[in-house]
Every structure is written in C-alpha cells, then in structure tokens.
Amino acid sequence: MSRSDQPPAIQYNKKAIIWDWNGTLLDDVDVCVQCINVLLSERNLPMLTKADYRSIFTFPVINYYRAAGFNFDNEDFEVPAMEFIHLYHKALPGTNLFPNVEQVLLHYQKLGKAQYILSAMEHNSLVSSLKDKKIFDYFDEVTGISDIYAHSKTEVGKKLIENLPFNKAEMILIGDSLHDLEVARDLGIECLLVANGHQSKERLTAQTQNVVDNIAGLMEWLQQNSVF
Numbered sequence: 001m002s003r004s005d006q007p008p009a010i011q012y013n014k015k016a017i018i019w020d021w022n023g024t025l026l027d028d029v030d031v032c033v034q035c036i037n038v039l040l041s042e043r044n045l046p047m048l049t050k051a052d053y054r055s056i057f058t059f060p061v062i063n064y065y066r067a068a069g070f071n072f073d074n075e076d077f078e079v080p081a082m083e084f085i086h087l088y089h090k091a092l093p094g095t096n097l098f099p100n101v102e103q104v105l106l107h108y109q110k111l112g113k114a115q116y117i118l119s120a121m122e123h124n125s126l127v128s129s130l131k132d133k134k135i136f137d138y139f140d141e142v143t144g145i146s147d148i149y150a151h152s153k154t155e156v157g158k159k160l161i162e163n164l165p166f167n168k169a170e171m172i173l174i175g176d177s178l179h180d181l182e183v184a185r186d187l188g189i190e191c192l193l194v195a196n197g198h199q200s201k202e203r204l205t206a207q208t209q210n211v212v213d214n215i216a217g218l219m220e221w222l223q224q225n226s227v228f
Contacts, residue, residue: 022119
C-alpha cells in the first residue's frame with residue numbers, strides 16, 4: 001500500500017493500547033547491531049553500521065540475515081539465529097527503556113486505558129525482561145511468541161484480541177516497524193509507529209503518515225489526533 005492510499009490520521013477515542021516491546025519501549029537497537037556484528041565478523045562478512053541495520057532489518061528475520069550477508073547454502077539459519085539469541089540475552093540486562101516510557105505508561109494507566117504487550121520475543125524471555133525493567137505491572141496481558149526465531153506475530157495477535165473486551169475501533173497498536181503496521185492491518189486495528197527503533201523513519205513514512213519521532217512525542221501526537 002502506498003502512502004497516498006493510507007486512511008486519514010487516527011481519530012477514534014481508543015480504550016486499549018497494544019504495545020510492541022523491542023525497539024518501541026525497549027531501546028535494544030545498539031545491542032542488536034553489536035550482536036549481529038559479532039556473527040558477521042566470525043564469518044568474515046562486512047559489519048553493519050546502525051544506519052545499515054535500520055535500513056535492512058525486517059520480518060521474518062531470516063530475510064534480514066540474508067540481506068546482512070549470511071549464506072544459508074553454507075549453514076542452516078538456526079545456527080546464527082541461536083548464536084544471536086545467546087549473545088543478545090547476555091547483553092539484554094544492559095539495555096534500557098527509551099526515555100519517558102514509564103511516564104507514558106503511567107499516564108495511560110491513570111486515564112484508565114487498558115495496556116497490552118504483543119511482541120516477537122519468546123514469551124518467557126519477554127515476561128522476564130518486562131519484570132527486569134520493572135514495568136510488567138502496567139500491562140493487563142503480555143503476549144510473546146512460542147519460539148526464538150521471530151516469525152510473524154500476527155497469529156498470536158489474533159488470539160490476544162479475540163479475548164479482549166473491546167471492538168477493533170477501540171484499540172491501537174504502537175510499534176516501531178513495518179511488520180507492526182502489517183500486523184495491525186491483519187488484525188483490523190489502527191497503528192502508530194515510533195521512528196527511533198529497528199527501522200528508519202524513511203522506511204516507515206514511505207508506508208504510513210502515522211509516525212512519531214520518539215516516545216517523548218507520542219502523547220502529544222495522540223492528543224492532537226483525538227486518539228485519547
């Protein structure tokens with residue numbers, strides 16, 4: 001869908017926010033770049049800058065690995081995928097939330113909005129990470145995927161919203177990637193993207209007008225567009 005085909009800016013009075021985790025609330029992009037560069041270096045492949053990474057990262061992640069230079073005629077995708085997960089989880093405790101995340105979550109909690117997490121992170125790791133960052137209790141429900149290979153989260157998203165006491169017009173998904181936009185379309189709900197995560201602002205704005213620069217600008221955008 002081209003940007004010209006997009007619907008107008010979001011205008012409903014939402015009752016529920018479905019948050020993405022990695023790159024939206026959790027600032028883990030630098031860690032991901034560092035981890036993938038370890039794997040690339042071990043294979044004598046060119047390493048990525050942060051800008052390189054944000055220009056090629058995609059779902060399913062096997063396509064991103066291919067774009068980064070991995071050759072799956074030489075090894076199975078599961079080999080570097082497992083190596084990456086091992087490195088990532090060692091580095092994960094050193095990551096931080098983006099600035100203003102807890103203030104934003106508290107703000108919408110006080111407004112009585114339901115808040116959920118829908119993530120491509122493996123579910124148990126997701127729960128542990130949220131608890132480690134001390135924000136688990138802001139969420140009414142947390143949903144991750146069942147394995148470590150970061151396939152589409154559309155199916156788990158469908159199961160999540162099936163059991164929520166809201167119609168689709170009352171929910172909004174907030175993420176940082178075009179995959180989040182695709183998931184929102186598949187779920188039939190609206191989407192807002194934050195542009196300081198795993199994909200560049202240029203990639204996001206080529207597909208949707210509903211993009212903010214960072215979490216700090218999120219509440220203002222939502223208020224200006226009568227979302228809450």
